[in-house]
Amino acid sequence: MSFKSLGLSEPILKAIQEKGYETPSPIQAKAIPPVLEGKDVLASAQTGTGKTAGFTLPMLHNLSSSRTEQRHRPIRALVLTPTRELAAQVHANVKEYSTHLNIRSTVIFGGVNQKPQVNKLSQGVDVLIATPGRLLDLESQGLLSLKRVEIFVLDEADRMLDMGFVRDIERVMKLIPAKRQNLMFSATFSKDIKKLAYTILNKPVQVEATPENTAVEVIEQKVYRVAKGKKTGLIIKLISDGDWKQVLVFTRTKHGANNLCKKMISAGITAAAIHGNKSQGARTKALAGFKNGSIRVLVATDIAARGLDIPLLPHVVNYELPNIAEDYVHRIGRTGRAGAEGQAMSLVSADETSYLKGIEKLIGESIPVEILEGFEPDPNASTEPIKPGQNRNRGQRNNRGGNAKNTQKNKPNNRNRNKSRKRSDSRS
Structure with missing residues (x-):
């Protein structure tokens, strides 16, 4: 099987060739066709198997095929990721694969000054990759609109749940159109993830490249x-x-x-x-x-x-x-x-x-x-x-600080701190 046989456009095939890729990985071969057909997809693939290209390639194909000339480019595709590093990586892939397309993309995340990100958004972008906190922050300031989103991608969905982003995801869902294509990609899918998936996805095609939670054979x-x-x-x-x-x-x-x-x-x-x-x-x-x-x-x-x-x-x-x-x-x-x-x-x-x-x-x-x-x-x-908060070595203070006497008194503060830590990647 070749990338060409999957039905991808020539500009995308050219970008793939320049990257040195010849044949699609198993997850790409399974996921790309239904995404190209506009179907919702629930995909599970071992990390390191090329799942990012599994959604970026067909997403770019569909966006470039249906693009109309507009003075201001609305955000037509939203990719939500749990961490800054993953957001930056996905954006790098989108830029590489869209080299020969008239597609603009940018990435936004917390921990840095928002001004350069806002400047990029003001110029109009087709594809936005974001962490939940910064996305909701800029939307609440009226600095971006998600009302024209056609494709919604939830990447590393299981990590999203681990980091406590469920409510943020629910808030994002209310900001994007009800009629859209949904793609959920992750390394693993727990029962909680599948439960979340079926509240977001519409009659999804489920694809899996490797058995769930198995270590890479090599x-x-x-x-x-x-x-x-x-x-x-x-x-x-x-x-x-x-x-x-x-x-x-x-x-x-x-x-x-x-x-x-x-x-x-x-x-x-x-x-x-x-x-x-x-x-x-x-x-x-x-x-x-x-x-x-x-x-x-x-x-x-x-x-x-x-x-x-x-x-x-x-x-x-x-x-x-x-x-x-x-x-x-x-x-x-x-x-x-x-x-x-x-x-x-x-x-x-x-x-x-x-x-x-x-x-x-x-x-x-x-x-x-x-x-x-x-x-x-x-x-x-x-x-x-060792339980969370328990001293690892006698006489050594644990990572949260304080002694046994203070632990009970500070419990509410510790709990609040834990909540904030979960969101540190997008809000800090």
Whole structure:
């Protein structure tokens, strides 16, 4: 099968050829035809399989085919994403694929000055890629209108739910026309996602390129059992001894990412941290340095599990396992992209045992285990998982601060803070 056989227009085929792509991936082959026909689509595809092109290519084809000359271009396609990085990546793809089309696009997200974004919008755009917070903010200011949207795309829908964007999605739905084409793309689909899908989509065509929540086959997975206090030494040894040049490392907390980054730098390894508390400028600079090789290690929270498009990334390390098993699939999906090989290693301490079992149950396989001499696990450590807000080490303050006496008193504030954290990617 070729892209031409799918029915895409010549200008789009030319752009695809210039990108060096020859044949569509499975998700593209399955999703593009029904999207071209104007049908609603519910698509599930493993991360790294080209699902962004699965909706951008036919979307651009349909928009260019039906475009009429107008003095002011209304927003005709809206792509909603959960994070700034993913929004920027989707916009980059839209620009590349529309090189030979009379289509304008732009991206808006929080964390940066709105003025340049507003200037772009005022010139008229056909395709808008946005995070929910900034989109609703600019709409409430009367700086954009969604009344002419013909195609609505919800990308990484499961992450949207994880980050608490359900109400924002509902608000957006009220701002766009009832008659429209809807596309929902995601790496996984839980029952909650399918429930949301059928409130948005109209008789959708459901396509799936890979079994739900399976790890990419080309990724070599390994678990290192290790004592919690020896994790930093182990990861530094693995990176140094293996002479790894480009490593994406995941931690569970922002504080943990910053702390590990400092220790890496102290060990002579160039590193940068990326998470929700970092400014957009700092995040962009860190990612650029990681891509060009000036930064060897990028330490990230799960904000980076989606939307980081790093070609041929060889190594992903879970410094800490995620407490949500599905996030493991998204994390390791940053490597092994586009058919390339990759390695995903997880440093697992005793208190993460239940997380590991949950991950293995989800992906349907046991991950090989290795123990390195000098970094053995603590045989006396508890296998009880660390609860959110619980001290990880005796005498050390937890990530939220305060002691046991203050915890009860500050509960309402902590709860409010958690709500705001969920939305930090689009509103900060």
